[in-house]
Amino acid sequence: MPREETKEEEEERKARSAYDLVRLRLKRLEQNIHKPVVIPAMQEKLVAPKPPPEFVRNVVGSSAAAGSAEYHIYRNNRRKEYNRIDYINAKAKLEEEAADFAAKQADVQEEEDDRTAKKRAKRQRLKENKKKKKKPKRESGEDSSDDEESESDEEAKVVKTDAV
Secondary structure, eight states, X not given: OXXXXXXXXXXXXXXXXXXXXXXXXXXXXXXXXXXXXXOXXXXXXXXOOOOOOSOOOSOOOSSTTOOHHHHHHHHHHHHHHHHHHHHHHHHHHHHHHXXXXXXXXXXXXXXXXXXXXXXXXXXXXXXXXXXXXXXXXOOSHHHHHHXXXXXXXXXXXXXXXXXX
């Protein structure tokens, strides 16, 4: 019985190169622009194995008294158990790597915050020094005591911003 091919399958089979194949598929998509395109979701790298059976019957193991069927049952159960253990180990490794990455990222963020705070304090000091240089000095004693108080207030503000 001959196989019936659709027009699209026949065109794809006649494509001379991968470029032609992609061009044909894109052309087909453009013709049917309102049809939704199915984009498959990414599969998980680790797929959980089936849970082990509650009760395993007739498992003698690989001993001499076992028949041929028992050995195959034993071998399959052993393989499934090894797969389960490998999955548990791989999952634990992924969790450990994620925790290490988070800790490393937190350390880097803390270092960046420290550097930023240090540079901010330096900018503030330079800004305050510029302000002091711009202010004309007053000769009266009362004004100079006020300046000293305002300077101490500004220094307290700088200390508060550094603490934040």
